[in-house]
Amino acid sequence: MAQSVLNNVAIRGVVGAVPGDPVSILDVRSTLTVEEISKVSATVGLKDLYRTTDLQTAGDLCTAAARRLLEALHWDPESIDGIFVVTQTPDHFLPATAFIAHRELKLKDHCLAFDIGLGCSGYVYGLWTAAQFIASGSCKRVLLLAGDTISKLISPEDKSVAVLFGDAGSATALEFDAGAGSMAFVGGSDGAGAENLRVPGGAFRAMPSSETFAEHTDEDGNRRSQRDLAMDGLAIFNFTLQRVPPLVNAVTELRGWPVPEIDLFVFHQANGFILKTIAKKLKLREEQAPINIDRFGNTSMTSMPLLIVDSAANRLRSLEPAKVVIVGFGVGYSWGALATEMSNVMTDLVHVAENTTCSTRLISARS
Structure with missing residues (x-):
C-alpha cells in the first residue's frame, strides 16, 4: 500500500451540513414493506436520513459548511491558498464544483481549486492531498470540501439501496503549523471491484439515451435504470x-x-453491522469506534466528518490531544486511513434550508 508521513499540518476545524430536517426511513419513498424496513433498520442500524430537494446540490451543502467554518475560525477568505472538493455528485460535468465554491466564498485568484472524484474513501484522500500541499510549502491554508447527494442516484424500487443513503456536505480547515504532530497516511486500490458499486450510465461510456433511462428488474426483484446506483x-x-x-x-x-x-476511530459509516464486525476483529472498545449511521444513513465520504462533528465533537474540542485514526473504504475499490493527533478543533453542524443554493442563507446553525 502507498504511504507517507507528513509534518507541520494541523486540522483547525470541521463543519458538517445537512439539508433541512431528518426523515425517518419509514417515510422515504421506496417499495420496501414496513417489515422489510424494520429488518434493514435492525441489521444496518438505520433510523433517519437527510435528503436534498431537486434544486439542492452537494456543492450547496459544502459551501454552506465552508461559510460557517470561515466565520467561526475568523479566517479571511483572502488567506485561503487552496480549495479542494471531493464529490461523486458534482454540480456540473464542468466546471469543477471547486470553482463554484471558490466564487461563492469570494476567494482570491492565487487560490488553487480542483475536484477529486472519489467516494467512500474520499475524505481521507482529500486530507492527504491537502496535507501534501501544505507540507510541501505550496499552501498555508486549505479548505477541503467533501459531500455527496447519492439520493439523486437511487431508484426507490431498488430495495438494496433505497433507504441506505443520505445526503450531506462538509468543510475542513487545514493549516501550516510548525508545532503540529505527524500525519501518517496509508492507502490502496483494486479496480477489480469497480463493477460492484457503480452507476453504469449517464456519463461518456454510456451517454444519456432511451436505453440508459429504461428501467429493468434484476434477479432479486430490484428495479433500476443504468443511471441509478447498483451495488x-x-x-x-x-x-x-x-x-x-x-x-x-x-x-x-x-x-x-x-x-x-x-482514542478515536472515525470509520466511514457504511453499515452498522459491518462496522461492528470490523471493531470485533480489531478488538476495539465500544467507545473507541462510535457509530452514528442511525442519524444520517450512509453519506458516502461525508460520513467521516459528520461523525467528527456529531459523535466526537466534545473530545476533539479539548486542548488535550486525541489520537485519532480516520478510515475510509468502498467504491473503486479504494481504501485509505490517516493517523494523527487532533485537539482544539472547531466543530459544528449546520442545517441548510430546503431549496437553498450556495448563494443564499442558512436556516440554522448549532454550535
Whole structure:
C-alpha cells in the first residue's frame, strides 16, 4: 500500500451540513414493506436520513459548511491558498464544483481549486492531498470540501439501496503549523471491484439515451435504470472485511501507535453491522469506534466528518490531544486511513434550508 508521513499540518476545524430536517426511513419513498424496513433498520442500524430537494446540490451543502467554518475560525477568505472538493455528485460535468465554491466564498485568484472524484474513501484522500500541499510549502491554508447527494442516484424500487443513503456536505480547515504532530497516511486500490458499486450510465461510456433511462428488474426483484446506483452488497461486505483490518494495522504501525491506545476511530459509516464486525476483529472498545449511521444513513465520504462533528465533537474540542485514526473504504475499490493527533478543533453542524443554493442563507446553525 502507498504511504507517507507528513509534518507541520494541523486540522483547525470541521463543519458538517445537512439539508433541512431528518426523515425517518419509514417515510422515504421506496417499495420496501414496513417489515422489510424494520429488518434493514435492525441489521444496518438505520433510523433517519437527510435528503436534498431537486434544486439542492452537494456543492450547496459544502459551501454552506465552508461559510460557517470561515466565520467561526475568523479566517479571511483572502488567506485561503487552496480549495479542494471531493464529490461523486458534482454540480456540473464542468466546471469543477471547486470553482463554484471558490466564487461563492469570494476567494482570491492565487487560490488553487480542483475536484477529486472519489467516494467512500474520499475524505481521507482529500486530507492527504491537502496535507501534501501544505507540507510541501505550496499552501498555508486549505479548505477541503467533501459531500455527496447519492439520493439523486437511487431508484426507490431498488430495495438494496433505497433507504441506505443520505445526503450531506462538509468543510475542513487545514493549516501550516510548525508545532503540529505527524500525519501518517496509508492507502490502496483494486479496480477489480469497480463493477460492484457503480452507476453504469449517464456519463461518456454510456451517454444519456432511451436505453440508459429504461428501467429493468434484476434477479432479486430490484428495479433500476443504468443511471441509478447498483451495488453488490455481499461483495462490498467481503471486500471491507478483507481490506480494512490490515489497513488499520498498517496506519497505526506507521504512526507508532498500539491499537488499544487510540482514542478515536472515525470509520466511514457504511453499515452498522459491518462496522461492528470490523471493531470485533480489531478488538476495539465500544467507545473507541462510535457509530452514528442511525442519524444520517450512509453519506458516502461525508460520513467521516459528520461523525467528527456529531459523535466526537466534545473530545476533539479539548486542548488535550486525541489520537485519532480516520478510515475510509468502498467504491473503486479504494481504501485509505490517516493517523494523527487532533485537539482544539472547531466543530459544528449546520442545517441548510430546503431549496437553498450556495448563494443564499442558512436556516440554522448549532454550535
